[in-house]
Amino acid sequence: MNHGITEDFLDKIYKLTKQFFALPTEEKQKYARDIGNVQGYGSDMILSDDKILDWIDRLFLTTYPEDQQHLKFWPEVPTGFRETLHEYTIKQHAVIEQFFKAMAISLDLEESVFLEMHGENARMDTRFNMYPPCPRPDIVIGAKPHSDGSAFTLLLPDKDVEGLQFLKDEKWYKAPIVPDTILINVGDLMEIMSNGMYKSPVHRVVTNSEKQRISVATFCVPSPDKEIQPVVGLVSEARPRLFKTVKKYVELYFDSYQQGLRPIEAALI
Secondary structure, X not given: OOOOOOHHHHHHHHHHXXXXXXXXXXXXXXXXXXXXXXXXXXXXXXXXXXXXXOOOEEEEEEEEOHHHOOHHHOOOOOOOHHHHHHHHHHHHHHHHHHHHHXXXXXXXXXXXXXXXXXXXXXXXXXXXXXXXXXXOOOOOEEEEEEOOOOOEEEEEOOOOOOOEEEEEOOEEEEOOOOOOOOEEEEOHHHHHHOOOOOOOOOEEEEOOOOOOEEEEEEEEEOOOOOEEOOOHHHOOOOOOOOEOOEEOHHHHHHHHHHOOOOOHHHHEO
């Protein structure tokens, strides 16, 4: 909705994702992630023996910049997957730039202030998710409660099956299905850059006993050399600085997520 990407193209992304996860296991395993590497096909890395795994099958790929792509993990089957993902990345990049500018303008800042802090070599990571039917949705979670460690996340949700929920006032609320919509979710790093003006919501994915659920999430991650902090124009005597300067936040985020912790709490002053 108002993102400039056609309904037909989004439907193509959705169908290719569904086709990939329907492939035989041996075909998907051709793109299995290496030990210690987040990119590739498979479940999340197991960082401790007592970790509770999410009920999810996923393919995680760095899609931008091109010199950080590991094409050995990009599926050649189904036909057209690679080419379509490349095109989707270009389209998303344009949306991301416009959204950064719009967020700055909404706070009466120079339009480029968030883009400049984010960095020219900012990364895009795209994760294709498949939540299988679960026999015990009352006790098994698709994705544990968390906020995103990105600046923001572009989410293409399932067209038919609900599952995404957001936490507000200690209650969980369903995210409705809106056709042809890319849901943009503010992440921890935008909360830090905006000095808390924008909030990074806690959310989760619940499972379904009868139907699988598909989604495609693209995370906008700053250049690794960039220090992220509240922009000067949003710090004043009336609104003191709330967050410390952080760097390589995503590395801290992955470890914290597996433990069910929110790393942004460690960034508070």
